Amino acid sequence: MADDLVIENVSIAIAGKAAVSGVSLRVPAGAAIGLVGESGSGKSLTARASLGLLPKNAAAEGTITFGAHSILEMTPQELRKVRGAGIAMIFQDPMSSLNPVARVGQSIAQVVRAHEDVSQDAAAARAVALMDRVGIRDAQARAASFPHEFSGGMRQRIMIAMALAAKPRILVADEPTTALDVIVQKNILDLLDQLRREEGMGLLLVSHDLAVVGALCSRIAVMYAGQIVEEGPAAEVLRHPRMPYTAGLLASTRRDKSQTRLVSIPGAPPPLGDRAASCRFAPRCAQVIDACRTTPTALADVGHAHAARCIRAGELAHV
Amino acid sequence: MSDIAIPVVSARSGNWPLRIGLTGFAMIVLAAIFAPFVTPYDPIALDLANALRPPSFAHLMGTDHLGRDVLTRMVFAARIDLQIGAIGVALPLVIGAVVGLVAGYFGGWVDAVLGRIVDVIIAFPFLVLVIAIVAMLGPGLVNLYIALTVVSWVLYARLVRAETLALKKREYVLAARNLGFGHLRIMFGHILPNAIAPALVFAMSDFALDVQVGATLSFFGLGAQPPTPEWGLMIAETRSMMLSAPWVVIGPGLAIVIVSLVVSLIGDGLADKVRRLDG
Amino acid sequence: MSEPLLSVEGLSKNYQGASRPALAGASFHLAKGEILGVVGESGSGKTTLARCVALLERPDTGRVIFKGEDLTALSETELRKRRRGIQTVFQDPYASLNPTKRIGDALAEVMLVHGLATRTGVWGQVAALLDQVGLPVTAADAYPKSFSGGQRQRICIARALAAQPDILIADEPVSSLDVSVQAQVVNLILDLKDRLGLSVIFIGHDLQLIDFIAPKVLVMLQGEIVESLAGASLSEARHEYTRALIQAVPKLETHAS
Numbered sequence: 056m057a058d059d060l061v062i063e064n065v066s067i068a069i070a071g072k073a074a075v076s077g078v079s080l081r082v083p084a085g086a087a088i089g090l091v092g093e094s095g096s097g098k099s100l101t102a103r104a105s106l107g108l109l110p111k112n113a114a115a116e117g118t119i120t121f122g123a124h125s126i127l128e129m130t131p132q133e134l135r136k137v138r139g140a141g142i143a144m145i146f147q148d149p150m151s152s153l154n155p156v157a158r159v160g161q162s163i164a165q166v167v168r169a170h171e172d173v174s175q176d177a178a179a180a181r182a183v184a185l186m187d188r189v190g191i192r193d194a195q196a197r198a199a200s201f202p203h204e205f206s207g208g209m210r211q212r213i214m215i216a217m218a219l220a221a222k223p224r225i226l227v228a229d230e231p232t233t234a235l236d237v238i239v240q241k242n243i244l245d246l247l248d249q250l251r252r253e254e255g256m257g258l259l260l261v262s263h264d265l266a267v268v269g270a271l272c273s274r275i276a277v278m279y280a281g282q283i284v285e286e287g288p289a290a291e292v293l294r295h296p297r298m299p300y301t302a303g304l305l306a307s308t309r310r311d312k313s314q315t316r317l318v319s320i321p322g323a324p325p326p327l328g329d330r331a332a333s334c335r336f337a338p339r340c341a342q343v344i345d346a347c348r349t350t351p352t353a354l355a356d357v358g359h360a361h362a363a364r365c366i367r368a369g370e371l372a373h374v
Numbered sequence: 375m376s377d378i379a380i381p382v383v384s385a386r387s388g389n390w391p392l393r394i395g396l397t398g399f400a401m402i403v404l405a406a407i408f409a410p411f412v413t414p415y416d417p418i419a420l421d422l423a424n425a426l427r428p429p430s431f432a433h434l435m436g437t438d439h440l441g442r443d444v445l446t447r448m449v450f451a452a453r454i455d456l457q458i459g460a461i462g463v464a465l466p467l468v469i470g471a472v473v474g475l476v477a478g479y480f481g482g483w484v485d486a487v488l489g490r491i492v493d494v495i496i497a498f499p500f501l502v503l504v505i506a507i508v509a510m511l512g513p514g515l516v517n518l519y520i521a522l523t524v525v526s527w528v529l530y531a532r533l534v535r536a537e538t539l540a541l542k543k544r545e546y547v548l549a550a551r552n553l554g555f556g557h558l559r560i561m562f563g564h565i566l567p568n569a570i571a572p573a574l575v576f577a578m579s580d581f582a583l584d585v586q587v588g589a590t591l592s593f594f595g596l597g598a599q600p601p602t603p604e605w606g607l608m609i610a611e612t613r614s615m616m617l618s619a620p621w622v623v624i625g626p627g628l629a630i631v632i633v634s635l636v637v638s639l640i641g642d643g644l645a646d647k648v649r650r651l652d653g
Numbered sequence: 654m655s656e657p658l659l660s661v662e663g664l665s666k667n668y669q670g671a672s673r674p675a676l677a678g679a680s681f682h683l684a685k686g687e688i689l690g691v692v693g694e695s696g697s698g699k700t701t702l703a704r705c706v707a708l709l710e711r712p713d714t715g716r717v718i719f720k721g722e723d724l725t726a727l728s729e730t731e732l733r734k735r736r737r738g739i740q741t742v743f744q745d746p747y748a749s750l751n752p753t754k755r756i757g758d759a760l761a762e763v764m765l766v767h768g769l770a771t772r773t774g775v776w777g778q779v780a781a782l783l784d785q786v787g788l789p790v791t792a793a794d795a796y797p798k799s800f801s802g803g804q805r806q807r808i809c810i811a812r813a814l815a816a817q818p819d820i821l822i823a824d825e826p827v828s829s830l831d832v833s834v835q836a837q838v839v840n841l842i843l844d845l846k847d848r849l850g851l852s853v854i855f856i857g858h859d860l861q862l863i864d865f866i867a868p869k870v871l872v873m874l875q876g877e878i879v880e881s882l883a884g885a886s887l888s889e890a891r892h893e894y895t896r897a898l899i900q901a902v903p904k905l906e907t908h909a910s
C-alpha cells in the first residue's frame with residue numbers, strides 16, 4: 056500500500072550498544088497501532104527511526120519504507136519532505152518542540168507554507184482552521200498567543216495542529232499524554248482517535264501505558280529490552296497475553312481490592328547493550344524453565360493473527 | 375525477590391588528561407622538593423667565568439649572565455612559583471566557597487550584601503587590581519598572596535553560590551532538612567561536595583593564572599626579589615640578552631608553559647570526573 | 654477515641670505572585686498504623702500539602718499537631734529535633750540521593766545524628782535497613798549512580814526508616830518508575846506499614862492506585878480537599894470532579910475482569 060509505514064527487521068545501536076534488535080512493524084493507512092514498552096525498551100528509538108530522527112551516535116540496520124520511500128537511506132533534505140507530507144510526529148513535551156518566541160498561529164502557518172505554495176494570509180487562515188480542528192476554542196484570537204500562555208494539554212493540541220498542517224498520512228505520537236493529567240489525557244486521546252478516523256491517517260501510538268494504547272489501537276506490539284515480545288490484535292493481546300511479560304504488566308496494573316498487595320514483576324529491565332539471543336525476560340519470569348535461558352527466541356505465531364516471543368507460549372495459553 | 379543486581383562501576387576508566395596531568399604535576403613537585411639532589415649546581419652562587427654559556431652536557435639549559443646554571447634555577451624557582459599557585463588558589467577557594475555557600479544557602483539580605491561586594495571587586499580588571507594592591511602594600515610574596523586572595527575569592531564565591539542556589543531546591547537537600555540535620559551539616563556535608571566541582575575545575579586554570587601573575591609581578595619587581603630564583607624574575611633579569619643568548623629566557627618561559635599545561639589537564643580531567651559522578 | 658497521631662487543621666499556603674492559594678484550608682487526621690491516600694492532578698496542591706505537613710514549607714495558617722504538639726508553633730531549632738518523626742519519600746528518585754555519599758554513609762549519618770545508633774553498632778543497623786527494603790548489604794558501599802530508579806526509591810525508603818519515624822509521607826513515590834517496578838515499591842511500602850506499624854500518607858495522581866492502597870482517600874482540586882472517600886468504593890464518589898477523574902482513566906478490559 057502506498058501510505059503504509061513498514062518497519063522491517065530494524066536494529067539500532069546507540070554508541071555501539073544494542074538498543075533495538077530486529078523490530079518489524081506495519082502501520083497501515085488509517086489504522087491505529089500501539090507500541091508499548093518501559094523506559095529503555097527501544098520503543099521511542101523505533102518510533103524516531105521511522106522519521107529518520109535518530110541521535111548522532113545511533114547506527115541503524117534494516118529497512119523502513121513509507122510508500123516508495125526508504126527512510127533509512129534518505130538524505131536529510133529528502134527526509135524533510137517526507138516528514139512533512141508523509142509522516143509527522145508529536146512528542147511528550149510540546150514545550151520543547153514549540154518556538155517559545157513565536158506566536159503559535161505563525162508557527163503553524165510556517166509549516167503550512169513549507170509544504171504548500173500559498174499566500175501568507177491563506178496560511179494564517181489555515182492555521183486558525185487547524186487550531187479550531189484540534190479543539191482550541193476562540194482560535195482566531197488564540198493564534199496570536201505565545202506557547203507559554205497555554206496549558207500543557209492545549210500545547211499538545213497545538214503540536215497536533217502543527218503536525219496536521221502538512222497533511223501527513225502517518226502520525227507518530229511518542230508518549231503524547233504522559234505529562235498530562237488524566238482528564239486532559241482523555242481529551243487528547245479522543246482527539247487523536249477522531250482525527251485518525253476523519254483523515255484516514257495511520258497512527259503509531261507509543262506509550263508505556265497499556266491502557267492508553269488499548270483504548271485507541273486495533274493492534275498492539277509490546278517491546279522489552281529492544282525486541283518486540285508480543286504482537287497482535289489489541290483485544291487478543293490484552294485478554295489473552297501469551298508472553299509472561301505482557302501478562303505481568305497487565306497484572307501489575309490490576310487494582311483488585313480483594314487482594315492486599317499488587318501483583319509485581321520482580322527485578323528490573325536490563326540495561327542497554329549485551330543482549331542475549333535467548334529470552335531477555337527470563338531472569339524476571341515466573342514461568343521460566345531451563346530451556347528459556349539457552350534457546351534462541353523468535354516471534355512465533357500463536358493463532359488469531361497474534362504472535363509471541365516465548366518458547367512456552369503454547370503451554371502457557373491458559374495462564 | 376527484588377532488583378538486586380548492582381553494577382560495580384570503576385571510576386577510573388580512561389581519564390587520560392587527569393592521569394597525565396597528575397603525573398606531570400607530581401614530577402614537578404618532587405623535582406622542586408628535591409631540587410638540591412636533582413642538580414649539582416648552586417642556584418645563587420656566582421660563577422662569572424662561565425657566564426652565558428649555551429646549552430651543553432654540563433649545563434643542559436645553559437648558564438645566565440652571572441654564570442648560574444639555568445636548569446638549576448628553573449628547578450629551584452618551582453618552589454616559589456608552585457607556592458604562589460597553591461596559596462594563590464587555596465586561600466581564595468576556601469574563603470570564596472564558604473561565602474558562596476552561605477550566600478546561596480541563606481539567601482535574603484546575606485546574599486544581597488555579599489553579591490554587591492562581589493560585583494564591586496569583579497568590576498575591576500584582575501591584573502590591574504592585583505598590581506595596585508601590591509604597589510600599595512609594598513613588594514614581596516606575602517603581599518602578593520594577600521592581593522591574589524582579595525581579588526580572586528569573589529570568582530569562587532560566585533561559582534559556589536550559583537551551584538548552591540540550584541542544589542538547595544534538590545530533593546536530597548529537602549530530605550536532609552526533613553531528617554532534622556543542622557544547617558552546617560547540610561551546607562558542608564550535603565551541598566558543598568556537590569557544589570564545589572566547578573570551583574575546583576576553575577581552581578586549576580586559576581593556578582596557572584596565578585603562576586603567571588606571580589611571574590609577571592616579579593618581572594616588574596613587585597614579587598620575588600633577586601637573587602631568589604623565580605621564573606618571571608629570571609626572565610626580567612636576563613631579558614636584555616634574549617636575542618644573543620635565548621636560552622636564558624627559554625628555560626623559565628618553558629617552565630611556566632609546562633606548569634600551566636599540566637594544571638589545565640588536571641582541570642579537564644576533574645571536570646570529566648565530576649560529570650561522570652553526576653550521571 | 655484516643656487522640657490521633659497527627660491532626661492537620663486548616664492548613665493554607667499562598668506563594669508570592671500566585672493567582673490562587675496552593676493550599677486552602679486542608680484538614681485531616683491520621684491515626685497510628687493508618688494509611689491515608691491523597692489524590693490530585695498537577696497543581697492540585699498535593700505536594701504543597703506534603704511539604705507543609707512535614708514542615709519543609711511553613712504554612713501561612715493552620716496547625717500541624719503531631720503527638721499532641723503544634724509543630725507550626727515551634728522555632729526552626731526546636732523543630733529540628735522533632736523532624737525525624739515525619740519522613741518523606743519524594744517523587745524523583747534521581748534527585749533524592751546525595752550523589753557524593755555512599756549509601757551506607759547516608760543511612761548511618763541519619764542514625765548517628767539522632768543518636769539512634771552507636772559508632773560501632775551502626776553498620777549492623779545499616780545492613781538491617783537495606784535488608785528490610787530488599788537490597789543486598791553490598792549496596793552500602795556503592796554510590797547512588799549505580800542504582801536504577803526502583804532501587805533508589807528503596808534506598809530513599811531505607812533512609813526515611815533510619816530516622817525511625819512514626820509517619821511516612823510518600824509523595825508520588827512510583828510516578829517516575831517503570832510500570833513493571835511500580836508495584837514492587839508500592840508493595841514494599843505496604844509491607845513496611847504492616848511490619849513497623851507506620852502511619853502512611855500516600856500521595857499520587859492515579860486514583861485507582863491510591864484507592865487500592867488506602868482505605869481513606871482525600872481528593873484534591875486547586876488547593877482544596879474536595880472529597881474524602883472513606884471505606885467506600887469509587888463508584889460511590891459524590892463530587893463531580895472525582896467522578897470525572899474516574900471516567901477519564903482508560904479501562905483495561907483484561908480476561909480477569
